[in-house]
Amino acid sequence: MTILVTGANGGVGRLVVERLAQEGAKVRALTRTPAKASFPDGVEVAGGDLTEPEGLVDALRGVERLYLFPVAATARQVVELAVRAGVRRIVVLSSGAVTGGYDTDFHLPVEQAVEASGLEWTHVRPGEFMLNKVWLWGPSIRTERVVREPKPDAAWCPVHERDIADVAVTALLSDGHAGKAYDLNGPEPVSLRDQVEAIASAIGEEIRIERVTPQEAREIYLKQGGFAAENADFLLGFEDYGGGEADPDSAEDFDLAAYGPFPTAEAVTGRPARTFAEWARDHAADFR
Structure with missing residues (x-):
């Protein structure tokens, strides 16, 4: 086969x-x-x-x-x-x-x-890939040991790319998954500030986090190029998922507690979903 x-x-x-x-x-x-x-x-x-x-x-x-x-x-x-x-x-x-x-x-x-x-x-x-942080934060961490974000205390449940691959491989090789759609997230909400701290711990060096305006962050992403530039408007709230214009200053913060536990790879693989700290250790070389 x-x-x-x-x-x-x-x-x-x-x-x-x-x-x-x-x-x-x-x-x-x-x-x-x-x-x-x-x-x-x-x-x-x-x-x-x-x-x-x-x-x-x-x-x-x-x-x-x-x-x-x-x-x-x-x-x-x-x-x-x-x-x-x-x-x-x-x-x-x-x-x-x-x-x-x-x-x-x-x-x-x-x-x-x-x-x-x-x-x-x-x-x-x-949902959100942990891997995005390599493309968004990698350049400034490597050169300045700094991350600049408009909402450093915003939190979400990003998912490790290995959890995504594990679910895909399980569905490819094993029966019992036909006709199903699996939503995948990380095991717990992690703020951007805590994500930066996890990366700092993984590389063994201090990383500063600076609060900037959405407009300043947009200029940084556009100048950076690549994934950051291509996705700046959506990631920073200047446009919605469909590409329509939006106002980043009026965006409401999600209360993750109101949504209850998010589904993870564990329901499919039987193994606990990987944490952001694990991901940071896996990718330490990308930030040095």
């Missing part, structure tokens, strides 16, 4: 490949740059791009199960190709924003395309 992992070089995809290989599965990793790919021994590398479905025929040949990275524009075409290739099960990397009704344009169309296929499906819906 061959399992195709799309988005195989991504923050979650590479871990799905790694875990499947550890489990002895026959893995094919799809990447746009196969010549530069570095995967565990025994993993077959296939070239391809989800934005160009016509080039995926060879990559899908002989595949029975598929881990699908979300690309809404081509989801239906990719799923149609998967059906023709004989794929029987698809696990989608989706988003908790679908559960909340905020995401109607990006992850939801991918879920809908997969559900309409008639194949076995499972949706993995993580």
